[in-house]
Amino acid sequence: MSKFLRTLPVHFRRAFYNIKRNFASTLSSAFAVMITSTLISVFLICAFNVDSFAQRIEDTIRIAVRIEDNADKDKIKTELEDMKYVYEVNYSSKEEQLEDFINSDQGGEKYRMFEDDNPMYATYFVDISDPNQFESVATAADKLEGVKDTSYGGTASRDIVNIFNNVRIGGAALVGALSLLAIFLISNTIKININNRKDEIGIMRNVGASNWFIKIPFLIEGMLIGVIGSIIPILATIFGYGFLYSYAGGQFFTSILKLYAPAPFVYQISLVLLGVGIVVGLLGSLLSVNKYLKWKR
Incomplete structure (x- = not known):
């Protein structure tokens, strides 16, 4: 563990160097994460508010x-x-x-x-x-x-409850699908980066570098791509939802359908987006690196 901590600054320098050296592919990956995170943010905001709407309607019935x-x-x-x-x-x-x-x-x-x-x-x-x-x-x-x-309220009440339940389930499924899409995109980008550096990796293996020593910079790189791609969606969530809440007067057409107050709601969503970006970047990198390093010494 102490050895890992001592070498961690080296891994971060290599990760930053790799991002700088492959700026175009890094930017495309970050852009893919940004689009995916933005969609996840929209659907999370909708899902939580729809859940709130459903509970309020259920409470009135x-x-x-x-x-x-x-x-x-x-x-x-x-x-x-x-x-x-x-x-x-x-x-x-x-x-x-x-x-x-x-x-x-x-x-x-x-x-x-x-x-x-x-x-x-x-x-x-x-x-x-x-x-x-x-x-x-x-x-x-x-x-x-x-x-x-x-x-x-008969079938009308039952239909309203069923509609909101279906929206909640559909929103959760869509968020999961978007996360898988982001993992796939980052995985492909890291795979390209690894392929571009196969000679470098071969040299490192020949001088006795362990698989984890080779992997760590790529994993850090994937997480950094996830963080970079999450920045704009986080800012859009904080300021965009705050504007929407003020513009709508805190409700969706009627007082029964009240929107979540921006604080701390947007900060919770932002933490989720940051976490999703880091995890997605880590998983995408891990899948690519593991696949490449499967061959025996």
Whole structure:
């Protein structure tokens, strides 16, 4: 370990020298990483915000269980609370339901005529822990004695949840595919660099240099290419997302779809981009170097 630390400055000098000597190929690799990292940044920002949108929408969806006037409300509440996936049950009286209609944009003051003969039903609003179980919980609640009916938005609510789930899965798959693409691009670039230096590597092997002594500068070079390629995407993420957040007023069309606040969100994304650049550069270099050095002494 101490020997490795002593030789590390030498490896860094060789890596910087190689980058300088092969500036054109280094620049093309860094550009490939930059494009890939930019796309990863965009999709990470979208994926995290879509995830936030989905959670907010899921939090606003509740099952409304309307109760018959002569029903045993306490018994129904207990039965609802005992159901699987149910974590909260809130009661709203007939009077509160009517008042909500009076104060809403749907009816307004015209509903005051029903104050003496209230047609509303007392309602339990049920929150569940798994958005995919709305239908099963609503169906079970509808079968309880004293329940008039249940509603939760039906297929529309389910479709919204499914769409956001698919977006999250698709975003994760795309980020993975882009990372593999970046590894492939850097691997090919390092392979070209190694091929250009095959005589140098041959001389080093002939004088007794170990495989790791030969590999390390190339690995450092790959990581440096990853870092260089990540700089512009990181700056674009920090300043671009901050501008977008201010321009949109912190939301996407509606207050339900609130965007992540820039800090510390953009810095977390930036760290991810830097880490991706380093890891992708390291893996790309490692694959190329290992393949080249497989031949026996």
